[in-house]
Amino acid sequence: MAAPKRFSVKRKRVCKFCAEKISYIDFKDGKMLSHFIPERGKILPRRISGVCSVHQRQLSEAIKRARHMAILPFVAD
Amino acid sequence: MRTYEVAFIAAPTLTAEELDAFIAQMQTVIEGKNGRVVKVDNWGKKSLAYKIKRFRDGYYVILTIEADGPIITELERRFRVADHVIRFLSVRIDEDLKRSEKMKAVRQRKSDSRPVPPLALQAEDFEGEPPAAPLA
Numbered sequence: 001m002a003a004p005k006r007f008s009v010k011r012k013r014v015c016k017f018c019a020e021k022i023s024y025i026d027f028k029d030g031k032m033l034s035h036f037i038p039e040r041g042k043i044l045p046r047r048i049s050g051v052c053s054v055h056q057r058q059l060s061e062a063i064k065r066a067r068h069m070a071i072l073p074f075v076a077d
Numbered sequence: 078m079r080t081y082e083v084a085f086i087a088a089p090t091l092t093a094e095e096l097d098a099f100i101a102q103m104q105t106v107i108e109g110k111n112g113r114v115v116k117v118d119n120w121g122k123k124s125l126a127y128k129i130k131r132f133r134d135g136y137y138v139i140l141t142i143e144a145d146g147p148i149i150t151e152l153e154r155r156f157r158v159a160d161h162v163i164r165f166l167s168v169r170i171d172e173d174l175k176r177s178e179k180m181k182a183v184r185q186r187k188s189d190s191r192p193v194p195p196l197a198l199q200a201e202d203f204e205g206e207p208p209a210a211p212l213a
Contacts, residue, residue: 021184023177027168028139030082069084069166070125070135 015052017059027065030072037063041076044059078143080115080174085156085165086135089122096136103140106151112144129163141170193205 014040017025027033034058036044043063046056066072087096096119104114120137129135142148149167156165 021181023180024170024173065166065168067126069137069164070086070127070129073126 013050015050015055017055018052022055025055025062026058027062027069028071033059033063033066033072036073037076039076041073078113078145079169080171081142081144081167082139082170083142083149083152083165083167084137084139086125086129086137086163088130088134088161088163089134089136090159091136091174095161098139099161100138100140103152103155106155107140107142107144107148110144110148110151112142112148114140114142132163135163177210 010011024035036049038044043060046053049056049061063072087099091099100117100119104117107114116139118141120136120139120140123137124134125132153165153167156162
């Protein structure tokens, strides 16, 4: 018996930063960075956000800098 | 010379005049050591994401400067000594800016050399049924 057919919606994974041609992620832009921190204040993993590895590295660095400068929280409740 | 972004948070107990005086003092320190202040960005009083030294808000100031290592060391020493500076961060940005410029140039070159897409491409872009051919 054949397994029930799964409908997997294949979405094209596009890195937001590549699409917008951003080559430097600024830690001062808290509003933009806040898109990549869920409620708890953690850094959103790549597999969910679809950000490419180059930009994810830059992004995590920027988020950490922003946390140090109290632009973003370390832990949010 | 390298380009740095030096950001600091000053205590909210400071008056605007005292803050301006402190910024001016830092500028003289930088210029006294042959550095150059490119931009002074004063965000004003902003609320902090968490409490620092029991303060809930602070004055954010970002200085973009062209300087060398010793100047940064001196600035950071002053930030540590000054009681009203509650947080600071210096980031070297010249290499990142350079890379950013390079990427931009590469993209520009690519988009210049790419030929104008022929009209046939539009059919592929179209999702689902291709547009029906006009009746002859």
